[in-house]
Amino acid sequence: MRLTVIGTGYVGAVHAACMAELGHEVLGVDIEADRIGALAAGRPPFYEPGLSALLQGGVDSGRLHFTTSIGEAARFADTHFVCVGTPQRANSGAADLRYVDAAVDGLAPYLRDGGHGPVLVVGKSTVPVGTSERLGQRLRIVAPDADVAWNPEFLREGRAVADTLRPERIVAGVTTGGAEARLRRIYGPMLASGTPFIVTDPATAELVKLASNSFLATKISFINAMAEICDVTGADVLTLAEAMGADSRIGPGFLAPGLCFGGSCLPKDIRALTARAEELKAGGSVALLREVDEINRRQRRRVVELARRLVGGTLGDRDVAVLGAAFKPLSDDVRDSPALAVAEAVRLRGARVRVHDPEAVDNARAAHPDLLYALDVAKACEGADVVLHLTEWPQYREIDPVALARSVRTPALVDARNSLDAVAWRSAGWTVLAPGRPQLG
Structure with missing residues:
Protein backbone atom coordinates (compact mmCIF):
# COMPACT_ATOMS: atom_id res chain seq x y z
CA MET A 1 0.00 0.00 0.00
CA ARG A 2 0.94 3.65 -0.34
CA LEU A 3 0.99 5.63 2.91
CA THR A 4 2.09 9.04 4.05
CA VAL A 5 3.40 9.91 7.49
CA ILE A 6 2.84 13.57 8.39
CA GLY A 7 5.38 14.64 10.99
CA THR A 8 8.78 12.95 11.12
CA GLY A 9 9.73 13.51 14.72
CA TYR A 10 10.24 10.60 17.07
CA VAL A 11 6.97 8.77 16.39
CA GLY A 12 6.75 9.66 12.70
CA ALA A 13 10.29 8.74 11.69
CA VAL A 14 10.05 5.37 13.41
CA HIS A 15 6.59 4.68 12.00
CA ALA A 16 7.63 5.60 8.46
CA ALA A 17 10.73 3.40 8.55
CA CYS A 18 8.83 0.46 10.03
CA MET A 19 5.97 0.70 7.54
CA ALA A 20 8.51 0.62 4.71
CA GLU A 21 10.07 -2.42 6.38
CA LEU A 22 6.66 -4.11 6.19
CA GLY A 23 6.68 -3.57 2.41
CA HIS A 24 4.55 -0.44 2.05
CA GLU A 25 5.54 2.56 -0.06
CA VAL A 26 5.88 5.43 2.40
CA LEU A 27 6.28 9.17 2.01
CA GLY A 28 7.31 11.08 5.13
CA VAL A 29 6.32 14.75 5.33
CA ASP A 30 7.70 17.52 7.52
CA ILE A 31 8.08 21.29 7.37
CA GLU A 32 11.70 21.13 8.64
CA ALA A 33 13.86 20.91 5.52
CA ASP A 34 17.03 19.95 7.40
CA ARG A 35 15.26 17.04 9.06
CA ILE A 36 13.83 15.86 5.75
CA GLY A 37 17.24 16.10 4.15
CA ALA A 38 18.82 13.96 6.83
CA LEU A 39 16.06 11.35 6.68
CA ALA A 40 16.22 11.19 2.88
CA ALA A 41 19.92 10.44 3.23
CA GLY A 42 19.14 7.64 5.67
CA ARG A 43 20.27 9.52 8.80
CA PRO A 44 17.90 9.62 11.79
CA PRO A 45 17.79 13.03 13.52
CA PHE A 46 17.88 11.44 16.99
CA TYR A 47 19.39 8.40 18.68
CA GLU A 48 17.23 5.29 18.68
CA PRO A 49 18.75 1.80 18.63
CA GLY A 50 18.10 -0.03 15.36
CA LEU A 51 16.52 2.92 13.56
CA SER A 52 19.52 3.94 11.48
CA ALA A 53 19.82 0.58 9.70
CA LEU A 54 16.06 0.37 9.20
CA LEU A 55 15.87 3.87 7.79
CA GLN A 56 18.79 3.32 5.44
CA GLY A 57 17.30 0.05 4.27
CA GLY A 58 13.98 1.70 3.47
CA VAL A 59 15.63 4.50 1.51
CA ASP A 60 17.88 2.10 -0.38
CA SER A 61 14.92 -0.14 -1.26
CA GLY A 62 13.07 2.76 -2.86
CA ARG A 63 10.06 2.22 -0.59
CA LEU A 64 10.79 5.15 1.71
CA HIS A 65 10.83 8.79 0.57
CA PHE A 66 10.60 12.18 2.26
CA THR A 67 9.30 15.60 1.28
CA THR A 68 8.40 19.02 2.66
CA SER A 69 5.35 19.25 0.37
CA ILE A 70 1.97 18.37 1.84
CA GLY A 71 0.53 18.65 -1.66
CA GLU A 72 2.88 15.92 -2.84
CA ALA A 73 1.73 13.80 0.07
CA ALA A 74 -1.92 14.28 -0.87
CA ARG A 75 -1.17 13.12 -4.41
CA PHE A 76 0.95 10.19 -3.25
CA ALA A 77 -1.62 8.27 -1.20
CA ASP A 78 -5.12 8.26 0.25
CA THR A 79 -4.04 7.00 3.69
CA HIS A 80 -2.31 9.59 5.87
CA PHE A 81 -0.86 8.96 9.33
CA VAL A 82 -0.67 12.08 11.52
CA CYS A 83 2.33 11.75 13.84
CA VAL A 84 3.01 15.35 14.92
CA GLY A 85 3.76 16.37 18.49
CA THR A 86 1.20 17.42 21.09
CA PRO A 87 3.28 19.22 23.72
CA GLN A 88 1.91 20.64 26.92
CA ARG A 89 0.54 24.16 26.58
CA ALA A 90 2.75 26.82 28.07
CA ASN A 91 0.04 28.19 30.37
CA SER A 92 -1.72 24.99 31.46
CA GLY A 93 -1.48 21.22 31.65
CA ALA A 94 -3.62 20.76 28.54
CA ALA A 95 -2.27 19.36 25.28
CA ASP A 96 -1.35 21.87 22.57
CA LEU A 97 -3.10 20.67 19.41
CA ARG A 98 -1.86 23.36 17.04
CA TYR A 99 0.38 20.93 15.14
CA VAL A 100 -2.36 18.31 14.75
CA ASP A 101 -4.76 20.97 13.52
CA ALA A 102 -2.15 22.37 11.13
CA ALA A 103 -1.43 18.93 9.68
CA VAL A 104 -5.09 18.25 8.92
CA ASP A 105 -5.80 21.80 7.76
CA GLY A 106 -2.74 21.68 5.51
CA LEU A 107 -3.86 18.42 3.92
CA ALA A 108 -7.52 19.35 3.46
CA PRO A 109 -7.28 21.84 0.53
CA TYR A 110 -5.49 19.27 -1.61
CA LEU A 111 -8.41 16.90 -1.16
CA ARG A 112 -11.00 19.48 -2.16
CA ASP A 113 -11.15 18.61 -5.84
CA GLY A 114 -11.58 14.89 -5.32
CA GLY A 115 -9.88 12.47 -7.65
CA HIS A 116 -8.82 10.28 -4.75
CA GLY A 117 -10.22 7.10 -3.39
CA PRO A 118 -11.84 7.40 0.02
CA VAL A 119 -9.35 9.35 2.14
CA LEU A 120 -8.41 7.96 5.55
CA VAL A 121 -6.59 10.16 8.04
CA VAL A 122 -5.16 8.05 10.86
CA GLY A 123 -4.12 9.85 14.02
CA LYS A 124 -1.20 8.45 15.99
CA SER A 125 -0.52 11.59 18.02
CA THR A 126 -1.54 11.53 21.67
CA VAL A 127 -4.61 13.76 21.91
CA PRO A 128 -7.49 14.57 24.27
CA VAL A 129 -10.65 12.56 23.85
CA GLY A 130 -12.95 14.15 21.27
CA THR A 131 -10.17 15.28 18.91
CA SER A 132 -10.96 12.71 16.20
CA GLU A 133 -14.59 13.75 16.00
CA ARG A 134 -13.67 17.43 15.78
CA LEU A 135 -11.08 16.86 13.06
CA GLY A 136 -13.44 14.65 11.07
CA GLN A 137 -16.06 17.38 10.99
CA ARG A 138 -13.52 19.91 9.73
CA LEU A 139 -12.05 17.58 7.13
CA ARG A 140 -15.39 16.51 5.67
CA ILE A 141 -16.28 20.11 4.86
CA VAL A 142 -13.83 19.93 1.96
CA ALA A 143 -13.62 16.15 1.48
CA PRO A 144 -17.04 14.60 2.17
CA ASP A 145 -15.79 11.04 1.75
CA ALA A 146 -12.88 11.50 4.15
CA ASP A 147 -12.73 9.37 7.28
CA VAL A 148 -10.73 9.84 10.48
CA ALA A 149 -9.53 6.99 12.66
CA TRP A 150 -7.34 6.93 15.73
CA ASN A 151 -4.51 4.44 16.11
CA PRO A 152 -2.44 5.42 19.17
CA GLU A 153 1.26 4.61 19.42
CA PHE A 154 2.70 2.81 22.44
CA LEU A 155 6.39 3.34 21.77
CA ARG A 156 9.09 3.26 24.41
CA GLU A 157 12.13 5.34 23.60
CA GLY A 158 15.08 3.00 23.28
CA ARG A 159 12.78 0.17 22.13
CA ALA A 160 10.67 1.96 19.55
CA VAL A 161 11.58 -0.17 16.54
CA ALA A 162 10.67 -3.42 18.28
CA ASP A 163 7.54 -1.84 19.75
CA THR A 164 6.40 -0.86 16.25
CA LEU A 165 7.26 -4.06 14.42
CA ARG A 166 6.27 -6.41 17.26
CA PRO A 167 3.63 -4.52 19.25
CA GLU A 168 1.79 -5.97 22.22
CA ARG A 169 -1.48 -4.74 20.72
CA ILE A 170 -2.83 -2.53 17.96
CA VAL A 171 -5.76 -0.28 18.86
CA ALA A 172 -7.97 0.97 16.03
CA GLY A 173 -10.57 3.60 16.83
CA VAL A 174 -12.85 3.64 13.80
CA THR A 175 -16.37 4.59 12.79
CA THR A 176 -16.58 2.67 9.52
CA GLY A 177 -15.85 -0.82 8.29
CA GLY A 178 -13.76 0.61 5.49
CA ALA A 179 -11.35 2.24 7.94
CA GLU A 180 -11.04 -0.96 9.92
CA ALA A 181 -10.39 -3.02 6.79
CA ARG A 182 -7.70 -0.62 5.61
CA LEU A 183 -5.89 -0.68 8.96
CA ARG A 184 -6.07 -4.47 9.04
CA ARG A 185 -4.43 -4.53 5.62
CA ILE A 186 -1.69 -2.09 6.66
CA TYR A 187 -0.86 -4.08 9.77
CA GLY A 188 -1.44 -7.45 8.10
CA PRO A 189 2.02 -8.94 8.81
CA MET A 190 1.66 -8.17 12.51
CA LEU A 191 -1.85 -9.58 12.71
CA ALA A 192 -0.67 -12.72 10.92
CA SER A 193 1.89 -13.24 13.68
CA GLY A 194 -0.79 -13.02 16.37
CA THR A 195 -0.72 -9.40 17.48
CA PRO A 196 -4.10 -8.54 19.09
CA PHE A 197 -6.14 -6.05 17.04
CA ILE A 198 -8.52 -4.15 19.32
CA VAL A 199 -11.30 -2.37 17.45
CA THR A 200 -13.13 0.39 19.27
CA ASP A 201 -14.63 3.82 18.78
CA PRO A 202 -12.25 6.77 18.29
CA ALA A 203 -12.94 8.24 21.74
CA THR A 204 -11.79 5.07 23.47
CA ALA A 205 -8.73 4.85 21.25
CA GLU A 206 -7.81 8.43 22.10
CA LEU A 207 -8.24 7.74 25.80
CA VAL A 208 -6.29 4.48 25.98
CA LYS A 209 -2.84 6.05 25.52
CA LEU A 210 -3.42 8.70 28.18
CA ALA A 211 -4.98 6.16 30.53
CA SER A 212 -2.13 3.68 30.05
CA ASN A 213 0.58 6.25 30.66
CA SER A 214 -1.26 7.65 33.65
Missing part, protein backbone atom coordinates in the same frame (compact mmCIF):
# COMPACT_ATOMS: atom_id res chain seq x y z
CA PHE A 215 -1.50 4.18 35.18
CA LEU A 216 2.22 3.56 34.66
CA ALA A 217 3.05 6.96 36.15
CA THR A 218 0.88 6.13 39.15
CA LYS A 219 2.74 2.87 39.72
CA ILE A 220 6.12 4.61 39.52
CA SER A 221 5.05 7.39 41.87
CA PHE A 222 3.56 4.89 44.31
CA ILE A 223 6.85 3.04 44.83
CA ASN A 224 8.61 6.38 45.22
CA ALA A 225 6.09 7.38 47.87
CA MET A 226 6.98 4.12 49.61
CA ALA A 227 10.66 5.06 49.29
CA GLU A 228 9.94 8.21 51.27
CA ILE A 229 8.42 6.07 54.02
CA CYS A 230 11.42 3.75 53.89
CA ASP A 231 13.70 6.74 54.41
CA VAL A 232 12.07 7.54 57.75
CA THR A 233 11.57 3.95 58.96
CA GLY A 234 14.84 2.28 57.97
CA ALA A 235 13.10 -0.11 55.59
CA ASP A 236 14.66 -1.05 52.22
CA VAL A 237 12.58 0.01 49.22
CA LEU A 238 14.29 -2.42 46.83
CA THR A 239 13.29 -5.40 48.94
CA LEU A 240 9.84 -3.88 49.38
CA ALA A 241 9.45 -3.53 45.59
CA GLU A 242 10.64 -7.10 45.04
CA ALA A 243 8.13 -8.44 47.54
CA MET A 244 5.29 -6.37 46.10
CA GLY A 245 6.15 -7.33 42.53
CA ALA A 246 6.06 -11.03 43.37
CA ASP A 247 2.29 -10.66 43.70
CA SER A 248 0.91 -11.53 40.26
CA ARG A 249 -1.82 -8.93 40.70
CA ILE A 250 0.84 -6.21 40.95
CA GLY A 251 3.85 -7.45 38.99
CA PRO A 252 7.39 -6.07 39.08
CA GLY A 253 7.17 -3.73 36.08
CA PHE A 254 7.48 0.00 36.83
CA LEU A 255 8.25 -0.63 40.50
CA ALA A 256 11.71 0.91 40.18
CA PRO A 257 12.22 3.47 42.96
CA GLY A 258 14.49 6.40 42.37
CA LEU A 259 14.47 9.68 40.51
CA CYS A 260 11.04 8.91 39.01
CA PHE A 261 9.91 9.69 35.47
CA GLY A 262 10.41 12.41 32.88
CA GLY A 263 10.48 12.69 29.10
CA SER A 264 7.91 13.87 26.64
CA CYS A 265 5.14 11.40 27.51
CA LEU A 266 4.34 10.47 31.11
CA PRO A 267 4.45 13.95 32.73
CA LYS A 268 2.66 15.57 29.80
CA ASP A 269 0.05 12.83 29.50
CA ILE A 270 -1.05 12.79 33.14
CA ARG A 271 -1.46 16.56 32.99
CA ALA A 272 -3.32 16.40 29.68
CA LEU A 273 -5.72 13.76 31.01
CA THR A 274 -6.31 15.82 34.14
CA ALA A 275 -6.93 18.98 32.11
CA ARG A 276 -9.33 17.25 29.75
CA ALA A 277 -11.24 15.66 32.64
CA GLU A 278 -11.63 19.10 34.20
CA GLU A 279 -12.90 20.51 30.89
CA LEU A 280 -15.50 17.73 30.87
CA LYS A 281 -16.48 18.56 34.49
CA ALA A 282 -15.07 15.20 35.65
CA GLY A 283 -11.92 16.44 37.35
CA GLY A 284 -12.67 14.56 40.56
CA SER A 285 -12.24 11.27 38.74
CA VAL A 286 -8.52 11.87 38.22
CA ALA A 287 -7.72 13.82 41.37
CA LEU A 288 -5.08 11.23 42.32
CA LEU A 289 -3.07 12.18 39.21
CA ARG A 290 -2.30 15.56 40.75
CA GLU A 291 -0.61 13.77 43.65
CA VAL A 292 1.15 11.40 41.22
CA ASP A 293 2.59 14.47 39.50
CA GLU A 294 3.62 16.06 42.81
CA ILE A 295 5.35 12.87 44.03
CA ASN A 296 7.26 12.79 40.75
CA ARG A 297 8.41 16.39 41.12
CA ARG A 298 9.33 15.81 44.77
CA GLN A 299 11.85 13.07 43.92
CA ARG A 300 14.05 15.60 42.17
CA ARG A 301 14.16 17.76 45.28
CA ARG A 302 14.93 14.71 47.43
CA VAL A 303 17.95 13.80 45.30
CA VAL A 304 19.29 17.35 45.61
CA GLU A 305 18.91 16.98 49.38
CA LEU A 306 20.86 13.71 49.37
CA ALA A 307 23.65 15.44 47.46
CA ARG A 308 23.67 18.30 49.95
CA ARG A 309 23.96 15.86 52.86
CA LEU A 310 26.93 14.11 51.28
CA VAL A 311 28.93 17.32 50.81
CA GLY A 312 28.49 18.48 54.38
CA GLY A 313 25.36 20.57 54.24
CA THR A 314 25.98 23.07 51.46
CA LEU A 315 26.44 22.72 47.71
CA GLY A 316 28.02 26.13 47.30
CA ASP A 317 31.50 26.02 45.77
CA ARG A 318 31.38 22.21 45.47
CA ASP A 319 32.31 20.14 42.43
CA VAL A 320 29.52 17.80 41.42
CA ALA A 321 29.71 15.09 38.75
CA VAL A 322 26.47 14.03 37.08
CA LEU A 323 26.21 10.69 35.30
CA GLY A 324 23.33 10.92 32.85
CA ALA A 325 21.53 13.68 31.00
CA ALA A 326 18.89 11.87 28.94
CA PHE A 327 15.55 11.30 30.63
CA LYS A 328 16.07 7.54 30.22
CA PRO A 329 18.80 5.24 28.90
CA LEU A 330 19.09 4.26 25.22
CA SER A 331 17.91 7.74 24.20
CA ASP A 332 19.36 11.19 23.57
CA ASP A 333 16.06 12.84 24.53
CA VAL A 334 16.46 15.45 27.27
CA ARG A 335 12.88 16.76 27.31
CA ASP A 336 11.77 17.12 30.94
CA SER A 337 14.84 15.13 31.98
CA PRO A 338 14.92 14.51 35.74
CA ALA A 339 18.71 14.22 35.49
CA LEU A 340 19.11 17.68 34.01
CA ALA A 341 16.55 19.13 36.41
CA VAL A 342 18.65 17.89 39.32
CA ALA A 343 21.89 19.06 37.70
CA GLU A 344 20.46 22.54 37.17
CA ALA A 345 19.07 22.69 40.71
CA VAL A 346 22.49 21.79 42.11
CA ARG A 347 24.14 24.44 39.92
CA LEU A 348 21.72 27.08 41.13
CA ARG A 349 22.81 26.24 44.68
CA GLY A 350 26.33 27.30 43.82
CA ALA A 351 27.96 24.06 42.72
CA ARG A 352 30.15 23.53 39.68
CA VAL A 353 28.43 20.75 37.75
CA ARG A 354 29.99 18.56 35.07
CA VAL A 355 27.67 16.21 33.15
CA HIS A 356 28.38 13.02 31.22
CA ASP A 357 26.01 11.03 29.02
CA PRO A 358 26.78 8.42 26.33
CA GLU A 359 24.43 9.99 23.76
CA ALA A 360 22.72 13.15 25.02
CA VAL A 361 25.55 15.64 25.65
CA ASP A 362 24.82 17.75 22.56
CA ASN A 363 21.11 17.99 23.32
CA ALA A 364 21.82 18.67 26.99
CA ARG A 365 24.29 21.44 26.17
CA ALA A 366 21.72 23.09 23.89
CA ALA A 367 19.07 22.97 26.63
CA HIS A 368 21.35 23.83 29.58
CA PRO A 369 24.41 25.76 28.34
CA ASP A 370 25.36 26.88 31.85
CA LEU A 371 26.31 23.35 32.87
CA LEU A 372 29.72 21.85 32.08
CA TYR A 373 30.04 18.66 30.04
CA ALA A 374 32.53 15.85 29.61
CA LEU A 375 32.81 13.09 27.03
CA ASP A 376 34.12 10.43 29.41
CA VAL A 377 33.19 9.41 32.92
CA ALA A 378 36.61 9.91 34.49
CA LYS A 379 36.83 13.48 33.18
CA ALA A 380 33.32 14.26 34.43
CA CYS A 381 34.25 12.98 37.89
CA GLU A 382 37.69 14.56 38.13
CA GLY A 383 37.99 16.37 41.46
CA ALA A 384 34.32 15.82 42.33
CA ASP A 385 33.07 16.19 45.88
CA VAL A 386 30.08 13.98 45.04
CA VAL A 387 28.94 11.88 42.08
CA LEU A 388 25.25 11.78 41.18
CA HIS A 389 24.05 8.75 39.17
CA LEU A 390 20.90 10.08 37.50
CA THR A 391 20.25 8.06 34.31
CA GLU A 392 20.58 4.27 34.44
CA TRP A 393 22.71 3.70 31.34
CA PRO A 394 24.12 0.13 31.25
CA GLN A 395 27.60 1.63 30.87
CA TYR A 396 27.43 3.09 34.35
CA ARG A 397 26.92 -0.34 35.90
CA GLU A 398 30.27 -1.31 34.40
CA ILE A 399 32.20 1.49 36.15
CA ASP A 400 35.06 0.27 38.34
CA PRO A 401 34.46 2.13 41.63
CA VAL A 402 38.05 1.50 42.75
CA ALA A 403 39.45 3.20 39.64
CA LEU A 404 36.91 6.02 39.75
CA ALA A 405 37.81 6.76 43.38
CA ARG A 406 41.20 7.90 42.11
CA SER A 407 39.56 10.62 39.98
CA VAL A 408 37.32 12.21 42.59
CA ARG A 409 38.17 14.44 45.53
CA THR A 410 35.73 12.62 47.81
CA PRO A 411 34.34 9.12 47.11
CA ALA A 412 30.68 10.00 47.70
CA LEU A 413 27.84 8.70 45.51
CA VAL A 414 24.12 9.36 45.24
CA ASP A 415 22.62 6.45 43.30
CA ALA A 416 19.38 8.17 42.39
CA ARG A 417 18.32 5.23 40.19
CA ASN A 418 19.01 2.46 42.73
CA SER A 419 20.68 0.44 39.98
CA LEU A 420 24.37 0.33 40.92
CA ASP A 421 25.96 -2.35 43.10
CA ALA A 422 26.00 -0.50 46.40
CA VAL A 423 28.00 -3.26 48.11
CA ALA A 424 30.79 -3.03 45.53
CA TRP A 425 30.92 0.76 45.74
CA ARG A 426 31.00 0.76 49.54
CA SER A 427 33.70 -1.92 49.52
CA ALA A 428 35.75 0.40 47.30
CA GLY A 429 35.53 3.10 49.97
CA TRP A 430 32.57 5.09 48.72
CA THR A 431 29.83 6.57 50.87
CA VAL A 432 26.57 5.71 49.10
CA LEU A 433 23.13 7.25 49.51
CA ALA A 434 20.05 6.18 47.55
CA PRO A 435 16.32 7.03 47.79
CA GLY A 436 14.50 4.63 50.07
CA ARG A 437 17.67 2.93 51.31
CA PRO A 438 18.66 4.89 54.43
CA GLN A 439 20.81 2.03 55.74
CA LEU A 440 23.37 2.71 52.99
CA GLY A 441 24.26 5.98 54.62
